[in-house]
Amino acid sequence: MTSCASQPTPRVAADPHRLxxxxxxxxxxxxxxxxGVPPWDPATWTFKAYGAVAxxxxxxxxxxxxxxTRIVHTxxxxxxxxxxxxxxxxxxxxxxxxxxxxPDPEARxxxxxxxxxxxxxxxxxxxxxxxxxxxxRADGEELAAEHGQPLRFLVPHKYFWKSAKWLRALEFxxxxxxxFWERNGYNNNADPWKEERTW
Ligand SMILES: Nc1nc2c(c(=O)[nH]1)N[C@H]1C(S)=C(S)[C@@H](COP(=O)(O)O)O[C@H]1N2
Ligand SMILES: [Mo]
Numbered sequence: 308m309t310s311c312a313s314q315p316t317p318r319v320a321a322d323p324h325r326l327x328x329x330x331x332x333x334x335x336x337x338x339x340x341x342x343g344v345p346p347w348d349p350a351t352w353t354f355k356a357y358g359a360v361a362x363x364x365x366x367x368x369x370x371x372x373x374x375x376t377r378i379v380h381t382x383x384x385x386x387x388x389x390x391x392x393x394x395x396x397x398x399x400x401x402x403x404x405x406x407x408x409x410p411d412p413e414a415r416x417x418x419x420x421x422x423x424x425x426x427x428x429x430x431x432x433x434x435x436x437x438x439x440x441x442x443x444r445a446d447g448e449e450l451a452a453e454h455g456q457p458l459r460f461l462v463p464h465k466y467f468w469k470s471a472k473w474l475r476a477l478e479f480x481x482x483x484x485x486x487f488w489e490r491n492g493y494n495n496n497a498d499p500w501k502e503e504r505t506w
Pocket of ligand 1: 336338342421425453455471
């Protein structure tokens with residue numbers, strides 16, 4: 308196998324199974340969100356996990372950065388039809404967070420709460436099965452401000468709007484809570500392979 312580094316490799320031509328229906332490949336990383344890019348300050352930033360859990364926790368920036376990390380290699384698929392392949396995301400394993408906070412047996416959803424009131428939710432079981440990360444590096448670099456610095460959610464096998472940028476808290480809940488894009492017409496299940504874009 309050889310490839311020329313100076314030319315983008317047409318990976319999808321080689322393997323169309325990598326691209327969900329209705330998606331097109333992008334080499335660049337588009338920026339997509341509602342509202343502005345929120346400012347943040349490492350001296351005051353906190354992240355908390357709370358709700359239907361035995362041990363709610365809050366970390367400041369320094370503490371959070373001491374948690375063990377892992378790298379997840381994945382493709383991302385945006386509902387606006389671009390897909391970006393082979394990204395390396397680094398952050399704290401969602402499963403590790405779950406070990407620390409110990410969700411109650413009746414907890415079934417994870418509600419992401421971000422800056423500026425943005426929310427989205429994912430079933431807890433799905434997060435545990437899907438290599439979900441609390442990510443702060445992508446492709447070896449700190450997340451850029453517009454991509455969610457200093458922390459974002461990453462759920463590899465949902466449309467990318469479930470990967471909340473500028474994440475400040477995860478709430479474990481018994482009932483689901485429709486998120487921002489979901490209230491605006493996006494499908495709450497968000498499976499790119501089933502093209503669950505809207506509802
Ligand atoms: N806080 C926040 N996170 C968000 C959004 C948003 O509007 N606010 N938009 C989502 C959408 S629709 C997409 S496609 C991805 C885009 O991430 P990117 O800008 O890093 O490509 O962020 C998701 N996370
Ligand atoms: Mo999106």
